[in-house]
Amino acid sequence: MxxxxxxxxxxxxxxxxxxxxxxxxxNFELCERQAILDALEVCAISLDLHEISETTFLQVFETYNSQYWRQRDVFSPHKIIEMSYQSTLAHLKIKTDKTNHLSQSFWHIFNNSAxxxxxxxxxxxxxxxxxxxxxxxxxxxxxxxxxxxxxxxxxxxxxxxxxxxxxxxxxxxxxxxxxxxxxxxxxxxxxxxxxxxxxxxxxxxxxxxxxxxxxxxxxxxxxxxxxxxxxxxxxxxxxxxx
The missing domain is CATH 3.40.50.1000 (HAD superfamily/HAD-like)
Structure with missing residues (x-):
């Protein structure tokens, strides 16, 4: 060298x-993490209400997300993000029917911020x-x-x-x-x-x-x-x- x-x-x-x-x-990690959390805010899902920290949510989300991205030949990016939110919310016992909206919000935020x-x-x-x-x-x-x-x-x-x-x-x-x-x-x-x-x-x-x-x-x-x-x-x- x-x-x-x-x-x-x-x-x-x-x-x-x-x-x-x-x-x-x-900085991909910071961009992604901010979009994950901002999408929750757009969809009016409060982590504080469920006594869950942002750190915990991100850790769980990233675990599922990394698993689903290995199937990117099968699923679209939008579907992968939706499944990541679904699994994370279920894991943390947060009930919502907004996973599709969460995925759409994430992609809009992620693709238009840096x-x-x-x-x-x-x-x-x-x-x-x-x-x-x-x-x-x-x-x-x-x-x-x-x-x-x-x-x-x-x-x-x-x-x-x-x-x-x-x-x-x-x-x-x-x-x-x-x-x-x-x-x-x-x-x-x-x-x-x-x-x-x-x-x-x-x-x-x-x-x-x-x-x-x-x-x-x-x-x-x-x-x-x-x-x-x-x-x-x-x-x-x-x-x-x-």
Whole structure:
């Protein structure tokens, strides 16, 4: 892994920087949790009335939600969220007939709001005048693009590539090749920044794109995992380009 203070000559060769979206530019967990709770408020379901804390509700919801998302090939996202609310409310003994309304409210709130990772605006503002910027994200067009607009960051990017739109998801090399083609660039001209070793690192390695691991939780890396660069704060990305 290259020392951040020995990079001036190395980083001059990049023409573009491609970012992952969730948990790289946008904080997915905070966005999701806020939407889960806000949907309860929209549907007038009070946790206080049932003496249940927000933390408890979120913990139960996320347990069921993670189980149902494993069946995303069978159920639509709307149905998965509805089932997650149904199971959570039943588990916590909260009676309601509003699970469909809860799901609809969640999707509207989630798809039209955003919480960015720290220093995102500063980083993109610094990079945009000198580098072509793009996003590769797994997910749905109806969610990812509006969330970027809600965060006010969509205008920074020349290309926003969403897995649903092209039929391939990270770590598939096809989604990276597609993005390189749209940018008309070769792998050596691009740096990819992401938080997932399974999706971002694995995908970038398959197509020989240099990878910067945004290690936002300071996780220990296995010996065989060797990203080109590693940062634990997005602001440190700028040290590569000064």
């Amino acid at each position: 290259t020392n951040l203070f020995e990079l001036d000559k190395i980083t001059m060769g990049y023409s573009a920087i491609i970012f992952d979206l969730d948990n790289t530019l946008l 919480i960015t990772e720290p220093d995102v605006d500063e980083v993109l503002t610094f990079l945009a005048p000198s580098y072509r910027l793009a996003v590769i994200t797994n997910g749905f067009v109806s969610a990812q693009v509006p969330r970027m607009k809600a965060a006010g960051i969509d205008h920074f990017f020349q290309e926003i590539v969403v897995s649903e739109a092209i039929g391939f998801a990270k770590p598939s090399p096809e989604i990276f090749h597609h993005t390189l083609s749209k940018l008309d660039l070769k792998p050596a001209q691009v740096l990819y920044v992401g938080d997932s070793l399974n999706h971002d690192y694995a995908g970038a390695m398959q197509v020989n794109i240099d990878f910067c691991y945004y290690n936002r939780k300071n996780l220990a890396l296995a010996p065989e995992v060797k990203p080109k660069f590693m940062i634990n704060k997005l602001l440190k990305l700028l040290e590569l380009f000064k």
